[in-house]
Amino acid sequence: MNISSEAIGKPESGLQWEVRGNELQFAGALTLENIEIVHSRIMTALRNVTGSEIYLNLAAVNQIDSAGFAFLNSISSRLEQSGTKLIWRQIPDEISEAGKTFALREGERPADHKPQSLIENIGEGAYRFFADGVRSFFYLMANTMYWTFTDMFSHRHRRKGEFVRQTVLIGADSIPIIALISFLIGLVLALQSAAQLRQFGANIFVADLIVISMTREMGPLLTAIMFAGRSGSAIASEIGTMVVTEEVDALKTMAINPIRYLVVPKMHAMIFSLPLLTLLADIVGILGGVVIGYFYLSISPWVFYNRMISVLIFRDLMTGFIKSLIFAGLIVITGSFYGFRVKGGAQGVGKVTTAAVVTAIFLVILADSLLGLLFYFD
Amino acid sequence: MQPIVEVQNLSAQFDERVILKNISFDIMPNEITVILGKSGCGKTTVLKHLVGLYELQQGTVRIMDYDINEITEDDYADLVRKMGVLFQNGALLNSLSVAENVAVPLEQNTLLSPGMIDYLVRVKLQLVELEDAYSLYPSQLSGGMRKRVALARALALDPPLLFCDEPSAGLDPVTLAALDDLFLNLRNSLGITLVLVTHEIPSIRRLADHIIFLDDGQVLFSGPLDAALKSDIPQIGHFFEKEIV
Numbered sequence: 095m096n097i098s099s100e101a102i103g104k105p106e107s108g109l110q111w112e113v114r115g116n117e118l119q120f121a122g123a124l125t126l127e128n129i130e131i132v133h134s135r136i137m138t139a140l141r142n143v144t145g146s147e148i149y150l151n152l153a154a155v156n157q158i159d160s161a162g163f164a165f166l167n168s169i170s171s172r173l174e175q176s177g178t179k180l181i182w183r184q185i186p187d188e189i190s191e192a193g194k195t196f197a198l199r200e201g202e203r204p205a206d207h208k209p210q211s212l213i214e215n216i217g218e219g220a221y222r223f224f225a226d227g228v229r230s231f232f233y234l235m236a237n238t239m240y241w242t243f244t245d246m247f248s249h250r251h252r253r254k255g256e257f258v259r260q261t262v263l264i265g266a267d268s269i270p271i272i273a274l275i276s277f278l279i280g281l282v283l284a285l286q287s288a289a290q291l292r293q294f295g296a297n298i299f300v301a302d303l304i305v306i307s308m309t310r311e312m313g314p315l316l317t318a319i320m321f322a323g324r325s326g327s328a329i330a331s332e333i334g335t336m337v338v339t340e341e342v343d344a345l346k347t348m349a350i351n352p353i354r355y356l357v358v359p360k361m362h363a364m365i366f367s368l369p370l371l372t373l374l375a376d377i378v379g380i381l382g383g384v385v386i387g388y389f390y391l392s393i394s395p396w397v398f399y400n401r402m403i404s405v406l407i408f409r410d411l412m413t414g415f416i417k418s419l420i421f422a423g424l425i426v427i428t429g430s431f432y433g434f435r436v437k438g439g440a441q442g443v444g445k446v447t448t449a450a451v452v453t454a455i456f457l458v459i460l461a462d463s464l465l466g467l468l469f470y471f472d
Numbered sequence: 473m474q475p476i477v478e479v480q481n482l483s484a485q486f487d488e489r490v491i492l493k494n495i496s497f498d499i500m501p502n503e504i505t506v507i508l509g510k511s512g513c514g515k516t517t518v519l520k521h522l523v524g525l526y527e528l529q530q531g532t533v534r535i536m537d538y539d540i541n542e543i544t545e546d547d548y549a550d551l552v553r554k555m556g557v558l559f560q561n562g563a564l565l566n567s568l569s570v571a572e573n574v575a576v577p578l579e580q581n582t583l584l585s586p587g588m589i590d591y592l593v594r595v596k597l598q599l600v601e602l603e604d605a606y607s608l609y610p611s612q613l614s615g616g617m618r619k620r621v622a623l624a625r626a627l628a629l630d631p632p633l634l635f636c637d638e639p640s641a642g643l644d645p646v647t648l649a650a651l652d653d654l655f656l657n658l659r660n661s662l663g664i665t666l667v668l669v670t671h672e673i674p675s676i677r678r679l680a681d682h683i684i685f686l687d688d689g690q691v692l693f694s695g696p697l698d699a700a701l702k703s704d705i706p707q708i709g710h711f712f713e714k715e716i717v
Contacts, residue, residue, distance in 0.1 A: 126630060130583045159630040159662075161584065164591040171587065195661055196595050199603075338566075438611060439566025 098139035102131055110154075113139045116147060118169070118180075121154030124162035133165065137172065146178060153184035163196040234353065234434070235427050241354045242361045256359045257366075264325045264360065265367025269374065271324070272317055276375035279312060280304060280382025288391050297391040301401035304383030309410040310470075313376035315462050318421035321368060322454035326429040329360055330450035333433025334443040342434070357430045361423065368422040369415050376414065413469050420465065421458050428454040475534075476501040476633060476665050477522060482531035484517055491517045493689040494531070501632075504659055504666045504679045506697075508711070509686035515669045516560075518686070519637055522667070523557050524548065536633065553581050556626030558636040562618040564610040570597070570621050571606045577628045596624035600654065616647045623654070633665045634658065640672040652678050673712060685711070 099112035109128035110121040118140070122128070140148070150166070152158075170180040185193075210218070245252060287303050333356055336342050345352050380402065387393035432450035436442045475498035484492040491514045499505045507515050520526045521533060524540065533540040538551045564573050574593045578584060584592070597603050600620040610618055619639065626634060639655075640648050652675050658664040670676060676683070676697070683700040685693040687707050693700055700708055 126582060126584075133583075133585070133588075160592055160595050161582075161588070161630065163595065164584070164588040167591050168585065168588045191661065195599065195657065198591060198594055199598060438609065441567035 098135075098142075100132060100135060103128060107157075111136055113143060116143055116145045117149045117151055119151040119154070123157040124152075124155050124165070125157055125159045126161035129161050129165045136169070140169065140173065143178070148173060148178055148180050150180055150182045151184050152182070152189055153186065155186065155189060158189050158192055158196075160196040163193065167198065230435070231427070231431050234357075234431050235423075237353050238357050238361060238427055238430065239423070241351070241358045242365075245354065245358050246362070253355075253359070257362050260359045260363035261367055263328075264321075264363045265371060268321065268324060268367070268371060272320060272371050272375055273378045275320060276308075276313065276316060276379040277382045279316060280308060280379030281386055282382075283307065283312070283379075284383040284386035285390065288386060292391065297387075297393060298397070298401060300383060300387055300391060301393070301398050302405045304380055305402045305405050306410065308376050308379040308383075309406065309414050311462070311466070313379060314372045314414045314417040314421065315458070316379075317368065317372045317375045318418065318425065318458045318462075319455055321364075321371075321421070322425050322428075322458055323451055325360075325364065326425045326454040327447045327451050329426060329429030330433045331443055331447045333357075333430055334436035334446050337434060337436045338439055338443060352434075353430070357426065360430075361426045364422040364426050365419055369418045372414055372418040376411075409469075413465075417462065417465050420461055424457045424461060425454045428457060473500060475499055476536055477667070478532075478534040479518075479522070480532045482518070482521060482528070482533065484514075484521065484526065484529050491689050492521075495686070495689070495691045496531075497684050497691055497694045499665065499667060500682065501665050502659065502663050503681040504655065504668065505682040505684060506676050506680040507667065507669045507684045507686065508671065508676065509692075510707075510711075513686040514689045515686055516637055519635055519667070519669055523555060523635055524552070553629055554631050554633060556629070556631040556634040558619070558623050558626045558634070558639055560638040560641060562610070562615075562622035564618055564622055564625070566610045568609075569606075570602070570608050570610070570613070573610070573621060574625045574628055577625065581629060592628065593624075596627055597621075599627065600624045601650065615642045616644065619643065620647075620651070623651075627658070630662070631664070633667070635667045637669050638671070639668060640670050640675050648672065648675065655679055 097112070097114050099110070099114075101110040102108050103122070105122075107125075107127075108122050109124060109132060111132060112119045113136070118136075150169075155162075166180075173180050284300055284304050288297065288300050291297055291299050291303075333342070336356070342352050342356075345355055384395050384398050387398050388395060429450045432446040432453070436446045438445075477499035479498070480496050482492055482495050483490070495514075495518070507518060509515055517526065521528065522535065528541055535551060536554060538547055543551065564570075565576065568576070571590075571593050574596050575589050578589045578592055582589075594603065594606070597606060600623050602617060602620050602624065605613060605617060605621065610621070613621065619642075623636075623639070626636075636655075639651060643651065655666055655668070656679065659666055666679075668675075668679065680697040683693060683695060683697055684691060685700065685705075685708055692705060693703055693708055701712060703709065
């Protein structure tokens with residue numbers, strides 16, 4: 095006859111167990127603290143038991159908690175898998191009473207969801223993307239553009255000082271970082287091109303390269319990417335948090351259009367700030383080129399200026415301006431779109447913020463490519 | 473009998489505002505103790521000191537033989553396993569399902585197998601009559617359901633001591649009565665000591681063994697419910713009279 099047994103803990107709070115033949119016997123406290131220690135050893139001991147029935151003797155158990163019942167249930171399930179039945183006997187009244195609270199009622203287990211196949215998942219995802227995502231995005235875009243235009247001429251629904259507050263938050267506060275990064279980009283661009291152009295004695299063309307690239311591409315694109323990171327994330331997280339805390343629902347119940355109240359002031363501030371900041375980025379970037387031209391290529395600022403005037407055309411500046419307006423719209427709409435779609439709590443806000451930034455940068459670069467083709471396709 | 477919680481000369485202030493003024497009381501095991509008083513009298517502050525969310529500024533708190541002033545990190549972890557806390561708004565983790573919420577303390581504090589944890593989660597949800605909410609997320613639940621899930625989570629480790637901050641707030645009378653029954657069952661069948669902060673006078677009458685009445689950061693009364701009801705302290709009389717009005 096196989097016998098396994100063990101005693102753990104102090105006499106008043108410990109647990110003794112024994113597997114003797116086809117009987118499993120417990121004495122003492124069948125509680126979480128003890129079960130954690132003996133759980134795996136009892137399971138191992140039960141592997142050696144043969145026969146179609148094992149008797150469970152709890153006569154000497156003086157304390158049991160929910161973990162105790164979970165453990166007995168786990169033993170029963172394990173034995174059932176190997177075709178052995180656990181038969182309860184000698185159950186003290188107190189344990190029967192506790193069982194009313196801690197035993198799982200039959201038929202209570204909710205049906206598990208049937209897992210979907212890969213094809214079903216792809217199909218459902220694609221349907222959701224177009225039917226829900228794309229449609230909602232264009233709906234929000236149309237709504238925002240309509241109210242942005244309407245509220246430019248109507249003051250009735252505009253909160254006093256909101257435009258200034260948003261412009262400072264979105265625009266003015268971004269000046270230092272935009273200026274610094276644009277200056278460094280201008281500097282690096284000039285440095286890299288200077289090294290090549292010097293080999294051909296074409297130093298002066300550094301000015302052409304910097305002026306054209308900054309005004310047409312680098313100025314608008316860099317500013318928009320920085321804005322997507324800085325302001326796009328702020329918009330998504332602000333609106334997302336308001337959705338989670340039911341502030342957006344509260345606005346709706348007060349007959350306030352959340353798009354008009356939350357998104358439009360940001361859009362106004364953005365379409366005012368972004369072109370100005372793009373212009374700033376152009377100027378500071380070119381200044382970076384001037385510095386490299388002066389110290390590295392011995393091109394005086396005056397010569398650089400004259401060269402800049404001769405290559406700079408109005409269309410380049412207008413291109414940058416139009417691009418920055420479109421980028422501003424994309425960043426605000428993307429941030430708001432994700433903000434309104436937040437689900438769950440803090441984690442949901444984090445997720446939509448990341449998604450808003452990634453999508454906004456993608457859309458900005460996509461729009462830049464399309465606009466580049468449109469403006470400069472000969 | 474030794475008290476399960478002993479509070480001696482506890483004082484607390486935030487900035488210049490004094491919230492608790494030298495309060496002392498005991499909580500006996502296997503009893504339902506209700507801390508009550510007007511809004512802003514310091515009830516939640518007391519509770520947060522008891523569960524260790526506020527650092528003690530002055531006074532001593534002993535819970536189950538642990539002196540909170542001198543408790544080590546390991547002892548504190550051990551103590552926390554023996555206490556359940558039900559927060560006023562449930563404080564569920566919104567990114568996790570109901571089942572995952574209830575499983576968190578079991579997964580983090582025990583070495584139980586996933587099968588046993590699942591069993592315990594289902595039992596605790598059964599205890600609060602929310603078996604069907606197993607796969608739902610907190611955002612899909614009503615306020616009362618969220619609170620019951622939070623209670624299931626607080627009971628996950630079968631704590632001998634359970635603290636509840638405004639468990640009845642926002643619940644309908646039927647759910648409230650069911651919750652009261654559950655509290656009585658926890659005390660009677662499982663011997664759990666309950667500390668409730670509540671304003672709900674019918675619940676207090678039904679559940680309370682012991683009353684601690686706070687007023688302006690001081691303990692105005694500490695004793696059995698019957699004595700509180702017969703008390704000639706005007707604030708207490710006024711508090712219970714409001715039920716009749």
